[in-house]
Amino acid sequence: MQDSTVPVISMEYAFTGGATQDPAQRPGVGHMVSGLLKEGSGEFDFKTFHQRLDRRAIEMHFHVTHDHFRGALRTMKDNADEAFELLRMALTSPRFDASDVERIRAIVLARLRHESTDPSSLGHRKFLEVAFGDHPYARLAEGSLESVPKIEVADLKGYVRRVIAKDTLKIAVVGDVDAGVVCKLLDNTFGSLPSNAEAMPVAEVIAAKPPQRVFIRLDVPQTIVTFGGPAVRRNEPDFMPAYIVNHILGGGGLTSRLFREVREKRGLAYSVGERLVWLDHSAMFLGKSGTSTDRAGETVEEIEKQVRHIAEEGPTQQELDDAKSYVKGSQLVALNTSSKLARTLLQHQLDKLPIDYFEKQNAVIDGVTLEDAKRAAQRLWGQGLLTVIVGRSPKDAAQPITVPLGPTPPPGLD
Numbered sequence: 001m002q003d004s005t006v007p008v009i010s011m012e013y014a015f016t017g018g019a020t021q022d023p024a025q026r027p028g029v030g031h032m033v034s035g036l037l038k039e040g041s042g043e044f045d046f047k048t049f050h051q052r053l054d055r056r057a058i059e060m061h062f063h064v065t066h067d068h069f070r071g072a073l074r075t076m077k078d079n080a081d082e083a084f085e086l087l088r089m090a091l092t093s094p095r096f097d098a099s100d101v102e103r104i105r106a107i108v109l110a111r112l113r114h115e116s117t118d119p120s121s122l123g124h125r126k127f128l129e130v131a132f133g134d135h136p137y138a139r140l141a142e143g144s145l146e147s148v149p150k151i152e153v154a155d156l157k158g159y160v161r162r163v164i165a166k167d168t169l170k171i172a173v174v175g176d177v178d179a180g181v182v183c184k185l186l187d188n189t190f191g192s193l194p195s196n197a198e199a200m201p202v203a204e205v206i207a208a209k210p211p212q213r214v215f216i217r218l219d220v221p222q223t224i225v226t227f228g229g230p231a232v233r234r235n236e237p238d239f240m241p242a243y244i245v246n247h248i249l250g251g252g253g254l255t256s257r258l259f260r261e262v263r264e265k266r267g268l269a270y271s272v273g274e275r276l277v278w279l280d281h282s283a284m285f286l287g288k289s290g291t292s293t294d295r296a297g298e299t300v301e302e303i304e305k306q307v308r309h310i311a312e313e314g315p316t317q318q319e320l321d322d323a324k325s326y327v328k329g330s331q332l333v334a335l336n337t338s339s340k341l342a343r344t345l346l347q348h349q350l351d352k353l354p355i356d357y358f359e360k361q362n363a364v365i366d367g368v369t370l371e372d373a374k375r376a377a378q379r380l381w382g383q384g385l386l387t388v389i390v391g392r393s394p395k396d397a398a399q400p401i402t403v404p405l406g407p408t409p410p411p412g413l414d
Helices: 029-036 045-056 077-092 098-115 119-132 153-163 179-190 239-251 257-264 295-312 318-334 338-350 357-366 368-379
Strands: 008-016 061-063 068-076 167-176 213-218 222-229 272-278 285-290 387-391
Touching: 008 077, 008 272, 008 357, 029 061, 029 068, 029 098, 045 077, 061 077, 068 077, 068 338, 098 119, 098 153, 098 295, 119 213, 119 285, 119 387, 153 285, 167 179, 167 338, 167 357, 179 357, 222 295, 239 257, 239 272, 239 318, 239 357, 257 285, 257 295, 285 295, 295 318, 295 368, 295 387, 318 357, 318 368
Parallel strands: 213 387
Antiparallel strands: 008 068, 008 167, 061 068, 222 285, 222 387, 272 285
8 A cells, every 4th residue: 555644664564374283392492483584584684784773763573373474564765775675685594593592592581481470471371271271362473481401403494494385475555656766675575485284284264162261270369360261263243243243242433232241330350352263273261350360250251151141142232333333443543653553453364354355345344233232242241152261269368478570471472
């Protein structure tokens, strides 16, 4: 999409095959690769490569999701040739110098050690394990304290060879550049990549059937409740009804049923929310709330009560109308920068939506009827919840605890 408002070019791109392509016994390889690609490439070591980026104010980022290895590039128009050339080098000739590998490994391990005592992180990790069992989706992209020390340079190079190839590449570019220049830049950047990826096949999977409940005892002042279950895939007809009714239950911030009933009316939690997560081979809804230990049971009961109620009765017509209006407006407001617009255009490609989906999406939203929403609510929540509770047991609630102040956790990888 050409936009000459400011002389900036933003690109988002993705290769299919993210954390699911990590070796089964060494999760975290793709995440390590994402932290290392701009730590030195070709003739440039770590310091020189970053100096070249900083000199031209070029922003280059990589990160891994379960299904994709993603990247972003943002540059002034006048610096486009150098920016895209640096990206070509990062993708085609990463150095993986030993000192850089160990530095990034140390950052990853420090973050994992912090998360090993963080109730929210523990709850999320356990939820994935309960939901997906031995499927790759059960593993966090960051890996584990056990797996990351075992990752070798050969694993990193093998991941790049298997995943970073042209046949699964999707690209979105927004900014002050015309199609002819874009084509040349993209050919120079991605043209020398292997033609075909060597990704391992990933099985389709449905999240475990609710209801299930897991309790993890941890001496922390606040109990964290993570809840969810199977949801609707992005390519299914019921996706938009599910997306809208999910907004009504838990995705609407101050207006959602969960926020109103759990926080406003009963004061059980400071925050509570829920969202749909759609993956290439599965889908789930995922929610979280934090509450005091002595009210954790009451909080879980109220969440389950609201889930049962909307599954049985569905939303009201007024709730549906308000949610449709919000979703249409929020999707447009979210496109207020070239980077966000590029990210959305990329996601449309990953979701296999038509190129004119921007023009069609309001009609798709308006087409959701009350019966559609009720059907989606029953499908999402009719079986109940998978729930993971992390905190002190009720009998410990009256015992004061001292939480030591640890060092500030290091920033995450790009």
